[in-house]
Amino acid sequence: xxxxxxxxxxxxxxxxxxxxxxxxxxxxxxxxxxxxxxxxxxxxxxxxxxxxxxxxxxxxxxxxxxxxxxxxxxxxxxxxxxxxxxxxxxxxxxxxxxxxxxxxxxxxxxxxxxxxxxxxxxxxxxxxxxxxxxxxxxxxxxxxxxxxxxxxxxxxxxxxxxxxxxxxxxxxxxxxxxxxxxxxxxxxxxxxxxxxxxxxxxxxxxxxxxxxxxxxxxxxxxxxxxxxxxxxxxxxxxxxxxxxxxxxxxxxxxxxxxxxxxxxxxxxxxxxxxxxxxxxxxxxxxxxxxxxxxxxxxxxxxxxxxxxxxxxxxxxxxxxxxxxxxxxxxxxxxxxxxxxxxxxxxxxxxxxxxxxxxxxxxxxxxxxxxxxxxxxxxxxxxxxxxxxxxxxxxxxxxxxxxxxxxxxxxxxxxxxxxxxxxxxxxxxxxxxxxxxxxxxxxxxxxxxxxxxxxxxxxxxxxxxxxxxxxxxxxxxxxxxxxxxxxxxxxxxxxxxxxxxx
Amino acid sequence: xxxxxxxxxxxxxxxxxxxxxxxxxxxxxxxxxxxxxxxxxxxxxxxxxxxxxxxxxxxxxxxxxxxxxxxxxxxxxxxxxxxxxxxxxxxxxxxxxxxxxxxxxxxxxxxxxxxxxxxxxxxxxxxxxxxxxxxxxxxxxxxxxxxxxxxxxxxxxxxxxxxxxxx
Numbered sequence: 001x002x003x004x005x006x007x008x009x010x011x012x013x014x015x016x017x018x019x020x021x022x023x024x025x026x027x028x029x030x031x032x033x034x035x036x037x038x039x040x041x042x043x044x045x046x047x048x049x050x051x052x053x054x055x056x057x058x059x060x061x062x063x064x065x066x067x068x069x070x071x072x073x074x075x076x077x078x079x080x081x082x083x084x085x086x087x088x089x090x091x092x093x094x095x096x097x098x099x100x101x102x103x104x105x106x107x108x109x110x111x112x113x114x115x116x117x118x119x120x121x122x123x124x125x126x127x128x129x130x131x132x133x134x135x136x137x138x139x140x141x142x143x144x145x146x147x148x149x150x151x152x153x154x155x156x157x158x159x160x161x162x163x164x165x166x167x168x169x170x171x172x173x174x175x176x177x178x179x180x181x182x183x184x185x186x187x188x189x190x191x192x193x194x195x196x197x198x199x200x201x202x203x204x205x206x207x208x209x210x211x212x213x214x215x216x217x218x219x220x221x222x223x224x225x226x227x228x229x230x231x232x233x234x235x236x237x238x239x240x241x242x243x244x245x246x247x248x249x250x251x252x253x254x255x256x257x258x259x260x261x262x263x264x265x266x267x268x269x270x271x272x273x274x275x276x277x278x279x280x281x282x283x284x285x286x287x288x289x290x291x292x293x294x295x296x297x298x299x300x301x302x303x304x305x306x307x308x309x310x311x312x313x314x315x316x317x318x319x320x321x322x323x324x325x326x327x328x329x330x331x332x333x334x335x336x337x338x339x340x341x342x343x344x345x346x347x348x349x350x351x352x353x354x355x356x357x358x359x360x361x362x363x364x365x366x367x368x369x370x371x372x373x374x375x376x377x378x379x380x381x382x383x384x385x386x387x388x389x390x391x392x393x394x395x396x397x398x399x400x401x402x403x404x405x406x407x408x409x410x411x412x413x414x415x416x417x418x419x420x421x422x423x424x425x426x427x428x429x430x431x432x433x434x435x436x437x438x439x440x441x442x443x444x445x446x447x448x449x450x451x452x453x454x455x456x457x458x459x460x461x462x463x464x465x466x467x468x469x470x471x472x473x474x475x476x477x478x479x480x481x482x483x484x485x486x487x488x489x490x491x492x493x494x495x496x497x498x499x500x501x
Numbered sequence: 502x503x504x505x506x507x508x509x510x511x512x513x514x515x516x517x518x519x520x521x522x523x524x525x526x527x528x529x530x531x532x533x534x535x536x537x538x539x540x541x542x543x544x545x546x547x548x549x550x551x552x553x554x555x556x557x558x559x560x561x562x563x564x565x566x567x568x569x570x571x572x573x574x575x576x577x578x579x580x581x582x583x584x585x586x587x588x589x590x591x592x593x594x595x596x597x598x599x600x601x602x603x604x605x606x607x608x609x610x611x612x613x614x615x616x617x618x619x620x621x622x623x624x625x626x627x628x629x630x631x632x633x634x635x636x637x638x639x640x641x642x643x644x645x646x647x648x649x650x651x652x653x654x655x656x657x658x659x660x661x662x663x664x665x666x667x668x
Contacts, residue, residue: 076517080550120555148604162557169555
């Protein structure tokens with residue numbers, strides 16, 4: 001199906017004659033999201049939209065602050081990927097202080113921090129949030145389709161997931177001094193040298209971490225090919241892909257230039273300096289969503305939307321820089337038979353290849369003498385505009401700031417990974433809704449199919465407020481007159497219950 | 502390995518930039534400053550945005566666990582409760598409940614979780630960029646009075662006597 005044909009499902013011709021199913025919020029997805037399905041009198045899905053309601057206020061939160069505070073401040077935007085915001089902001093602020101090229105030590109230590117973040121985030125997502133669906137099936141009893149079910153049925157696997165996540169967190173803690181709210185990247189470099197004691201502490205477990213990561217790739221691969229037909233068809237669609245690559249076109253997470261390829265793997269643009277991203281990418285506003293819809297300018301907003309994240313990065317890379325990950329990439333890419341891999345569920349496999357890359361990259365850096373250097377900072381000619389782009393666990397993350405002469409942020413633009421995947425996630429929801437919900441009774445298992453599709457993108461829908469009692473789940477069926485005809489409520493403890501209307 | 506008596510892991514969690522969600526981290530900061538003057542106490546502070554599976558590892562070799570958090574619905578100024586390991590549906594989210602963390606610990610370690618408690622402090626506003634509300638600041642003071650006493654005498658049977666009775 002072409003991107004424009006897909007819009008037929010997004011905007012029904014007569015929505016006033018439809019009834020709506022609202023799923024709010026999503027479980028195993030950070031923040032607060034809502035899915036609205038508009039169905040006709042015959043219970044056919046005519047319209048499907050993913051609403052993400054919590055992205056308001058990010059830029060306002062930053063504006064007016066002195067630029068040197070921003071790398072620390074932005075960590076509080078998100079409790080799931082604070083290090084990604086920290087590093088993207090730091091890269092933008094590097095431009096503001098004229099630090100065009102960091103010292104080798106600062107560059108490598110920032111990378112070490114970033115790989116720790118990738119490792120912990122990907123481990124959490126796969127082992128904790130996604131593996132229950134993949135191991136037990138999307139319709140399995142919710143009482144077992146969770147990490148406890150994984151612990152019971154696959155105890156070694158579950159423990160590995162916890163320990164991989166913990167190791168990534170330890171990398172972050174060692175470098176920044178704390179698990180969260182740490183200060184490490186500062187304008188022009190990093191603020192702390194790396195000690196040999198720190199190195200020894202992290203090095204003692206890294207071989208095991210690499211071995212477990214390699215095993216995780218094999219698990220993800222076998223789960224994918226074990227149910228190949230489902231894996232390739234579930235919420236599947238073709239798209240463009242966007243990511244950073246090295247100058248040679250190799251896989252890159254921390255730096256590099258922008259590459260976009262179309263659904264056949266042909267280049268749309270390549271080696272674009274991140275500072276020029278606005279010439280190539282625009283954001284469309286739609287009346288029904290707070291979140292914007294980015295697209296590639298040369299293709300227009302109907303055809304130019306794209307996917308980011310693990311699937312995009314693996315599809316776009318010529319090679320992985322580490323040997324085991326490269327071996328895994330080749331196996332993965334063979335599934336595309338010369339074209340990019342498009343399956344939504346392939347995100348999980350790609351994510352585990354990245355997990356393995358992160359583990360190998362950490363292993364390599366811990367054996368690199370540059371990490372013990374003490375030349376940590378550079379400065380240059382100050383500028384009034386800074387742009388930092390990084391590959392966060394969920395995809396490409398843009399931080400763009402303008403400052404006044406006092407150094408105060410006067411304008412901020414953030415395009416987070418989840419925003420980059422906005423159209424893709426809407427498309428996945430529509431595909432799954434059309435495939436699985438059409439004309440069927442609303443059940444937790446069926447709704448979970450939609451969540452499974454969204455979870456493949458590992459969206460970070462919001463930030464880290466989580467206070468008890470703040471996040472109930474509500475599922476509503478609303479008819480064409482706006483009347484609630486059915487409702488399913490999820491309490492703060494996650495318990496589902498029916499509620500008479 | 503058996504922990505020595507009186508060891509406590511103290512979790513303070515929440516987003517410091519989301520208004521009253523800062524109550525957990527702020528209370529932990531207060532405790533850390535106070536603990537600096539009481540090095541004889543065996544308390545391990547753990548700060549985070551939210552609870553996750555790896556926090557189960559922080560429970561190892563501890564005699565007691567205490568979770569400090571903001572709560573939008575508990576009685577003001579705070580609620581001090583005993584909790585047990587529980588398999589709730591928070592497993593399926595990015596933020597585990599304290600009881601779920603205990604449960605994960607028991608399943609992966611095959612040990613009984615240490616006695617655990619929550620100190621939930623009532624908050625009223627949770628918007629990004631908002632400061633702590635005046636009301637929450639008052640609740641924080643009240644909660645600190647309790648917490649200081651708990652840390653001074655970190656025994657499960659003593660803590661049990663201090664549990665909130667009004668819900």
